[in-house]
Amino acid sequence: MKLIVLALIVLNSQISLANTAEVCPEPAGQFIPIEFPKGPSRGRSYINGVAQPQPIVEMEPQYIRVHPSGNYVIASLDNGTAVVIDISDKNLPKLIKTPLKNEAAPLEPSWDLISSPYDKKGMEYYSFKDLISDEEKKEPTPKSKFSDYRHNQYYQSLSEYPDSKPDNRRFRVVLFTTLISRDYEVRPLPDKSKVLVNKGKLEYLCENVNKNFFTPILSKDGKEMGVTLTDDVDSFQSAETVIVKIGQNGSCDITDKIGTGTSKLAFTYPEQGKKGLVAFTSKQNAENGDDKDVVQIYDRDKKTSYNISAPWQETTVGYPGFTQSGDLIYVAKRNGTNGLVYVKKDELKPKTSTFPFPEDAYARCFKKDAKKNQGYESNPAPKTDAAY
Amino acid sequence: MRFILKIVSVTALLCSLNIFADDLSLDNFPCKKSILEELNKFGFQNWRPIADPSMGVKAYRGPSNQFGVWNELRFTEDKKNVKLYRINTEKFEITRWDPSCKKTSEEKVSILKDNLQDKKENWFSDKDLMKALKKHKKGIVYIWSPSMVYSMREYHIFKNFSKKNGFVFIPILDEKASKQNAMNAADQYKFDQGSRKLASVELMQRTSSTHFPKTYVFSNQKISRDPILGVMPEKTMSELVQKKLAILEQQK
Numbered sequence: 001m002k003l004i005v006l007a008l009i010v011l012n013s014q015i016s017l018a019n020t021a022e023v024c025p026e027p028a029g030q031f032i033p034i035e036f037p038k039g040p041s042r043g044r045s046y047i048n049g050v051a052q053p054q055p056i057v058e059m060e061p062q063y064i065r066v067h068p069s070g071n072y073v074i075a076s077l078d079n080g081t082a083v084v085i086d087i088s089d090k091n092l093p094k095l096i097k098t099p100l101k102n103e104a105a106p107l108e109p110s111w112d113l114i115s116s117p118y119d120k121k122g123m124e125y126y127s128f129k130d131l132i133s134d135e136e137k138k139e140p141t142p143k144s145k146f147s148d149y150r151h152n153q154y155y156q157s158l159s160e161y162p163d164s165k166p167d168n169r170r171f172r173v174v175l176f177t178t179l180i181s182r183d184y185e186v187r188p189l190p191d192k193s194k195v196l197v198n199k200g201k202l203e204y205l206c207e208n209v210n211k212n213f214f215t216p217i218l219s220k221d222g223k224e225m226g227v228t229l230t231d232d233v234d235s236f237q238s239a240e241t242v243i244v245k246i247g248q249n250g251s252c253d254i255t256d257k258i259g260t261g262t263s264k265l266a267f268t269y270p271e272q273g274k275k276g277l278v279a280f281t282s283k284q285n286a287e288n289g290d291d292k293d294v295v296q297i298y299d300r301d302k303k304t305s306y307n308i309s310a311p312w313q314e315t316t317v318g319y320p321g322f323t324q325s326g327d328l329i330y331v332a333k334r335n336g337t338n339g340l341v342y343v344k345k346d347e348l349k350p351k352t353s354t355f356p357f358p359e360d361a362y363a364r365c366f367k368k369d370a371k372k373n374q375g376y377e378s379n380p381a382p383k384t385d386a387a388y
Numbered sequence: 389m390r391f392i393l394k395i396v397s398v399t400a401l402l403c404s405l406n407i408f409a410d411d412l413s414l415d416n417f418p419c420k421k422s423i424l425e426e427l428n429k430f431g432f433q434n435w436r437p438i439a440d441p442s443m444g445v446k447a448y449r450g451p452s453n454q455f456g457v458w459n460e461l462r463f464t465e466d467k468k469n470v471k472l473y474r475i476n477t478e479k480f481e482i483t484r485w486d487p488s489c490k491k492t493s494e495e496k497v498s499i500l501k502d503n504l505q506d507k508k509e510n511w512f513s514d515k516d517l518m519k520a521l522k523k524h525k526k527g528i529v530y531i532w533s534p535s536m537v538y539s540m541r542e543y544h545i546f547k548n549f550s551k552k553n554g555f556v557f558i559p560i561l562d563e564k565a566s567k568q569n570a571m572n573a574a575d576q577y578k579f580d581q582g583s584r585k586l587a588s589v590e591l592m593q594r595t596s597s598t599h600f601p602k603t604y605v606f607s608n609q610k611i612s613r614d615p616i617l618g619v620m621p622e623k624t625m626s627e628l629v630q631k632k633l634a635i636l637e638q639q640k
Contacts, residue, residue, distance in 0.1 A: 060569075062535045078535065078569055102537060155538070212620070212628075215599065215618065228597070228599065228617060230616070230628075239599075239614065239615065239617040260436070260596050263597070283438070283598060284439070284460075285460050291593065296439050302443075306441070306443045316564060350444075356464050356468075357445060357464075358445075
């Protein structure tokens with residue numbers, strides 16, 4: 001009997017050792033510190049009716065869009081402008097000034113054109129090549145290829161049709177409010193500064209569903225769309241992220257329900273025989289604090305989600321996007337430093353642990369003072385080679 | 389007598405099941421009795437699923453029966469390992485059950501407690517929300533962010549809608565926003581700079597969506613469980629507000 005008790009004690013201590021031996025896991029991916037441009041902040045503050053000097057602040061990234069190569073990211077900044085970040089050398093990211101406005105969004109999947117809403121002539125369309133080839137210049141000189149005054153809103157999404165080609169780009173642009181869509185055909189002209197544009201009629205998507213949808217994001221192949229379904233009469237929830245398949249006549253069929261409200265979705269590039277992944281940000285209570293934003297993946301084939309970002313080490317995260325090879329890039333702030341996190345495809349896996357809840361593996365590391373442990377010890381930010 | 393006791397216990401069981409009708413039932417949880425005992429300390433209602441935090445782990449959030457106290461329940465798919473977060477402005481309690489139903493608990497300081505002690509900012513807490521609910525018969529709580537352009541552009545539409553329809557309008561700022569960005573936004577879009585920053589468990593825990601604006605409707609000291617998310621034409625907004633009011637009316 002004593003032997004059995006002794007054996008149980010030894011076994012128990014080994015299990016405890018196995019648990020305590022588990023180190024605090026490092027967050028997935030490579031953190032790329034980015035020194036965003038500094039400048040006088042927008043607007044003015046007043047004290048007793050007197051306008052105060054505008055402080056010089058670092059422009060924080062608000063949204064990003066990820067190039068299929070993973071070498072570029074368009075970041076909309078909180079001063080209402082957008083920059084291209086060249087991260088082809090992750091140790092020396094370069095900022096390229098552009099004429100793009102807040103919420104600039106690319107034509108997926110080619111990135112031949114970049115749309116910029118509420119520009120001088122409405123929604124303006126720039127050539128991505130023009131934007132990055134002008135990087136040596138101090139001023140944003142590229143001119144837009146064409147514009148559309150009427151079909152013009154923030155939160156736009158653009159995706160090409162399967163028969164789209166470099167000499168005839170055929171695509172759809174969906175806008176935020178009531179999912180108004182317009183088709184475009186864009187052909188380059190011999191004078192390369194100009195294009196021939198054929199604009200289609202404005203039409204509503206998903207009229208057959210008869211529900212309130214918003215925040216549309218088209219899939220890379222344009223056949224699907226991630227949307228927020230709000231106040232569905234059949235649902236007890238008032239906001240749930242769903243994926244719809246778009247029919248030929250603009251009708252929609254709900255195919256995936258994420259089960260909860262999230263940020264806008266980012267789709268992976270199509271892969272034969274798989275529905276693929278979507279990435280998003282949503283809120284959850286984390287071990288080092290309540291109500292944190294966390295970057296998550298939803299596996300559409302397995303119908304389950306899992307955390308990617310490390311809520312115990314990143315103070316803010318957001319706006320994940322996939323590269324063509326399946327890597328993921330998102331915005332993060334670690335130890336007060338803004339940057340991007342680049343996660344390779346093979347790292348996009350659910351965290352595993354000997355603990356039933358993987359987050360408990362690192363929970364022990366942050367017991368004393370949740371607030372002090374929010375930071376992450378990263379290498380000092382290298383000087384950014386900015387075009388400013 | 390035994391028959392009456394049986395009826396009472398079955399009724400109690402049905403009531404408890406009914407409380408979990410929003411997609412969460414504790415049936416088949418080996419530690420159901422102990423979990424219910426813990427949950428019943430503050431009560432529980434209106435669970436909503438949040439995205440699975442890890443493969444094979446489900447999570448739900450819901451309010452307790454006490455204002456300012458919320459629950460988040462996580463469990464493995466086999467329901468043998470369970471974790472309950474109980475959150476209020478002061479603290480963050482974590483209770484765990486292992487497969488043998490052994491219960492362990494720990495407490496942490498809520499980030500909100502630190503925030504509320506930071507007097508450089510003007511915070512909107514659960515106390516402020518309670519005051520507003522008691523003071524005003526009906527109102528609209530509008531949570532906006534300088535990082536979401538529509539929440540600034542449409543601020544006036546929500547404000548004017550509130551005024552026109554007899555709702556008090558309470559604007560609240562995203563807790564992550566910098567003071568400078570908020571002032572810039574107010575200046576650019578011509579609205580008051582007086583929004584307080586979000587530090588209310590009741591408002592923060594109500595949705596897992598990161599989108600802004602989030603709009604809550606309150607009436608007769610009750611506030612809508614779920615937000616009206618995003619911006620919309622005034623007609624749609626009016627319909628959604630009416631829907632929220634009808635749900636609140638049913639809760640009387």
